[in-house]
Amino acid sequence: MHPLHYHAFVFDGHCDTLAWTLPGPFYRDLRQWGQAGQLDLPRLHAGGVNCQVFACFPGEGRIAASPASAALQRLEGLYTLMAQAPDHLTLVRTGADLDRLRPDGPIGAILGLEGAEALEGAISLLHTFHRLGLRLLGLAWNPRNAACDGIEVGGNYGLTSFGREVVAAANQLGIVIDVSHLNAAGVEDVLALSRRPVIASHSNARVLFDHPRNLTDAQIRAIAGQGGVVGATFVAEFMRADKYEATFDDFMAHLEHIIDIAGPDHVGLGSDYDGATICRGLESGERYPLVTEALLSLGYSETTIRGILGENLRRVFRQVLPAG
Numbered sequence: 361m362h363p364l365h366y367h368a369f370v371f372d373g374h375c376d377t378l379a380w381t382l383p384g385p386f387y388r389d390l391r392q393w394g395q396a397g398q399l400d401l402p403r404l405h406a407g408g409v410n411c412q413v414f415a416c417f418p419g420e421g422r423i424a425a426s427p428a429s430a431a432l433q434r435l436e437g438l439y440t441l442m443a444q445a446p447d448h449l450t451l452v453r454t455g456a457d458l459d460r461l462r463p464d465g466p467i468g469a470i471l472g473l474e475g476a477e478a479l480e481g482a483i484s485l486l487h488t489f490h491r492l493g494l495r496l497l498g499l500a501w502n503p504r505n506a507a508c509d510g511i512e513v514g515g516n517y518g519l520t521s522f523g524r525e526v527v528a529a530a531n532q533l534g535i536v537i538d539v540s541h542l543n544a545a546g547v548e549d550v551l552a553l554s555r556r557p558v559i560a561s562h563s564n565a566r567v568l569f570d571h572p573r574n575l576t577d578a579q580i581r582a583i584a585g586q587g588g589v590v591g592a593t594f595v596a597e598f599m600r601a602d603k604y605e606a607t608f609d610d611f612m613a614h615l616e617h618i619i620d621i622a623g624p625d626h627v628g629l630g631s632d633y634d635g636a637t638i639c640r641g642l643e644s645g646e647r648y649p650l651v652t653e654a655l656l657s658l659g660y661s662e663t664t665i666r667g668i669l670g671e672n673l674r675r676v677f678r679q680v681l682p683a684g
């Protein structure tokens with residue numbers, strides 16, 4: 361691993377790895393380097409990752425009958441893993457927790473939600489999830505929920521009144537808002553309403569590949585303009601019509617475009633490991649150092665590379681999370 365990668369603070373804004381913690385045929389011990397799956401604790405260490413967002417997805421394939429229960433089961437999976445491996449994983453609740461993370465210490469775990477479905481229309485549940493450690497709120501997955509519309513919904517509806525209430529409460533509690541998966545009108549509403557910087561944790565550039573999950577240049581500029589970060593993602597489907605053809609070079613093209621449009625201080629990484637087919641070359645978590653090597657060979661400065669690897673996301677979370 362290049363020393364710059366080892367010493368840099370590496371922060372991955374999105375993975376779906378908690379799906380493996382659910383009891384059943386897909387259960388996997390994430391303390392082991394798994395044959396199946398794309399991310400686990402040994403791979404996070406091998407990839408030099410210092411902080412990882414673990415998304416709680418409120419569904420099974422599609423949204424579950426009780427989305428709150430589905431999200432809570434994943435949340436419990438993270439707590440169980442932290443109890444099993446306290447030297448390898450520690451929950452990040454505050455800015456001080458972020459600052460305590462060290463290259464040779466436990467990896468910081470940030471608890472995220474991927475869809476306001478899990479709130480089941482009750483603002484009180486946002487407070488409950490916050491007490492349990494929620495620090496990143498993805499308002500939408502792909503369908504409609506009580507707060508907003510995801511990218512698969514037609515029409516041009518923005519946030520509902522409940523969605524507006526959720527944004528205000530997230531600002532007040534110190535939860536970062538994530539606009540990946542949100543439809544365009546929703547992104548616009550969030551940017552107009554939020555008093556804190558927001559992120560798109562795992563999205564690429566629409567101008568390079570026309571997929572509804574990718575962001576337009578105007579959206580990238582608007583997120584950056586409010587101090588936020590766009591997390592370039594390894595998801596193959598957001599790069600090519602035939603996802604099995606997507607390569608590491610395709611990913612780098614999206615990353616470089618987002619750097620050009622957002623500016624180097626507003627770009628991060630959001631792998632989406634264990635949530636999607638990943639482009640060739642970045643198939644699993646031990647591959648993160650390849651991004652650093654590619655950025656170095658393209659001539660980016662050490663400061664810019666450190667920002668992209670994690671300092672930019674760390675800045676946003678420091679600004680939004682309670683100081684501690």
Ligand SMILES: [Zn+2]
Binds near residue numbers: 541562635
């Ligand atoms: Zn996603």
